[in-house]
Amino acid sequence: MELVTIVLGFFLLVLTMWDVFQTVVVPRPTPGTFRLARYVVRGSWRFVKAIGRRRSAGARDWLYGLFGPAIAIGLLITWLAGLIVGYGLVLYGIRDQIRPVPESFGTTVYFAATSLLTLGFGDIVAEGTVARLLVLVAAATGLGVVALVVTFLFSIYGSYQSRELEVIRLQATAGAPPSAVTLLEAFAQLDLRDRQRWCAELLDSHVAYPVLAYFRSSHDNLSWISALGTVLDASCLVLTTITNVPRGDAELLRRVGSHLVEDISNLGFRTGSPRPLDREAFDLAYARLAEIGYEMEPVDEAWPRFEAARSRYIDRLETMANYWEVASTSWLGDTEELRSVVHLAEASAARSSPEAPLA
Numbered sequence: 001m002e003l004v005t006i007v008l009g010f011f012l013l014v015l016t017m018w019d020v021f022q023t024v025v026v027p028r029p030t031p032g033t034f035r036l037a038r039y040v041v042r043g044s045w046r047f048v049k050a051i052g053r054r055r056s057a058g059a060r061d062w063l064y065g066l067f068g069p070a071i072a073i074g075l076l077i078t079w080l081a082g083l084i085v086g087y088g089l090v091l092y093g094i095r096d097q098i099r100p101v102p103e104s105f106g107t108t109v110y111f112a113a114t115s116l117l118t119l120g121f122g123d124i125v126a127e128g129t130v131a132r133l134l135v136l137v138a139a140a141t142g143l144g145v146v147a148l149v150v151t152f153l154f155s156i157y158g159s160y161q162s163r164e165l166e167v168i169r170l171q172a173t174a175g176a177p178p179s180a181v182t183l184l185e186a187f188a189q190l191d192l193r194d195r196q197r198w199c200a201e202l203l204d205s206h207v208a209y210p211v212l213a214y215f216r217s218s219h220d221n222l223s224w225i226s227a228l229g230t231v232l233d234a235s236c237l238v239l240t241t242i243t244n245v246p247r248g249d250a251e252l253l254r255r256v257g258s259h260l261v262e263d264i265s266n267l268g269f270r271t272g273s274p275r276p277l278d279r280e281a282f283d284l285a286y287a288r289l290a291e292i293g294y295e296m297e298p299v300d301e302a303w304p305r306f307e308a309a310r311s312r313y314i315d316r317l318e319t320m321a322n323y324w325e326v327a328s329t330s331w332l333g334d335t336e337e338l339r340s341v342v343h344l345a346e347a348s349a350a351r352s353s354p355e356a357p358l359a
Contacts, residue, residue, distance in 0.1 A: 002093040009089025016082035020145055023075070024152045027208040040078050041071055041211060042268075049325060061220075064325060068215035072156060075211070076149045080116070083145065087112035087138045097128025116142035152209075159205035160215050166198040167217055167227045176221040180233035181285045184242075185292055192249035195231045196256055202228070203260040210267055213324065225326045229317055232257045233310065240305035241286060243295045258313040265316035272322035274315040282306060 019036040048067050052060040088109035095102050102108045102124070111124045115138040126132045174183035202224065206213050217223050231253060238250040282303055290296050297305075 005089050006093035009086045009091075009093065012082055012086035012089065016079055016086060017141070019082075020079050020148060023211075024148045036078055036082060037075055037211075040074060041214070044071055044074065045214065052325070060325075061216075065216045065218075068211070071214060072153060072211060076146070079145055079149070080142070083138070083141060084109060084113045084116055087116060087134065090134060091131065094128065094131055094134075097126060097131035099125055099127050112138060115139055118142060156209055156212055156215070159201075159209065159212055162201060163198075163205070163212075163224055164217055164219075166194070167222050167224055168219065169194075170227050170230065171219070171222060174227075174230050174234075176219070177226055178222070178230035180230050180237060181288050183230055183234045184237060184289060184294070192231075192235065192253050195235075196249065196253045199228070199231075199253065199256040199260050203256065203263060206260075207263050207267075210264070210269070213264065213269060223324075223326050225317070225321050225324060228257060228260070229314075229321070232261075232313055232317070236306055236309040237285070237289070240309050241297055241302040242289065243297055245294075254309065254312070261313045261316045261320070265320055269323050270316065270319035272319055274318040277307065277310065277314070279303065 015034060016036065018034070022035065023037045045067065048063060052063045055063065088105065088111070091098065091112055092102065092105050092108040095108060098108070098111065102111065107124070113119075114121055114124075115135045118139050126135045170178055170183070173186040174180070213224075235250040235254045235257070238245055239247055239254065283299065286296065286299050286302065296302065
C-alpha cells in the first residue's frame with residue numbers, strides 16, 4: 001500500500017512540474033493530453049461562458065473580463081495544490097520517518113503544505129534521511145514555482161499592455177467596434193508596417209502564452225480579435241479592390257496575420273461555424289470607398305478576388321471569435337451603418353447635381 005501511495009505521489013509531482021515547465025518556461029505552444037493547465041483553463045472557460053450567456057450584456061462582459069486575470073492566479077493555485085497533494089502522498093508512504101507519526105493522510109498533507117510554503121511551525125518534523133531530503137526539496141520547489149509564476153505574470157501583463165496599446169491606437173482610425181472601411185477612410189495617415197509589427201508581436205506572445213488570449217480589452221467594443229479582423233480585411237481590400245495604392249505592406253500584413261490566425265486556431269481555440277460574407281456588405285463597402293475617392297477595380301472582378309484573399313483566414317478567425325465570445329465578427333463595418341452612409345451620400349449627390357429637378 002505504501003509503495004502505491006509513493007508512486008502515485010511521484011506521478012502527481014512529475015505531472016505538475018512538467019505542466020509548470022511547459023506553460024511558463026517553454027516559449028512555444030505545447031499541447032498534450034497530460035496537461036493540467038489545459039483542462040483547468042478550458043474547463044473553467046466553458047463554465048464561465050455557460051454562466052455569462054444567462055446574464056445581461058454588461059454583466060457578461062464584466063464576467064469575461066475577470067476571467068483572464070483570475071485564471072492566471074487559478075493556475076498558481078492548481079500547481080501548488082498538485083505539489084502539496086503529491087508531496088503529501090509520498091510523505092504518507094514514509095510516515096514512519098516523521099515525528100509524531102501522522103495519524104491520517106490529512107496530517108501529511110498539512111505537513112507537506114507547511115514545508116512547501118516554508119512556514120515550518122515545528123509541530124511535525126522529519127527525522128528520517130529520506131523524509132528530511134524530501135522536505136528540503138519541497139521547500140525549494142515551492143519557492144521556485146512561485147518565482148516562476150511571478151515572472152510569468154509580468155510577461156503576461158507586459159504582452160497585454162503592448163497588445164492593447166495598438167488596439168486603442170486602431171480605435172482612433174477604425175472606430176469602436178472597428179471597421180475596415182472606416183480604417184481605409186484614414187488610409188493616408190495609416191502605416192501598415194505598424195500593423196505588421198503588431199501581428200508579429202501577437203504571433204510571438206499569444207502562441208507562447210495562450211492564456212493571454214483570454215485577457216479582454218479594458219475598453220468597450222474593442223478586442224484584439226476584432227482589431228485583427230479589421231486590419232486583415234483592410235489589407236484584402238487594398239490588395240483586391242482598390243487600385244493605384246501601394247500593396248507591398250498590405251500583402252505582408254495579410255501573410256503575417258493569416259499565419260497568426262492559423263497558429264492560434266491550431267491550438268484548439270475554436271467553436272461554432274463561420275458565416276459567409278454577404279455580397280451586399282461588400283457592395284456597400286465598395287460604394288463607400290468609391291465615395292471617399294478611392295479608384296476601384298470593377299466590382300464584379302473585385303468580389304471573387306476579395307473572397308479568395310479573405311478565405312485564407314476568415315473561417316478560423318470567426319470560429320476563434322465565437323470561442324472567445326467576441327460580439328461581432330463582421331469587420332468590414334456594420335451593414336446598416338454602411339447602408340445609411342451610402343444612401344445619404346447618394347442623396348446628397350443627387351441634390352447637388354445640375355440635372356436634379358427643382359422642388
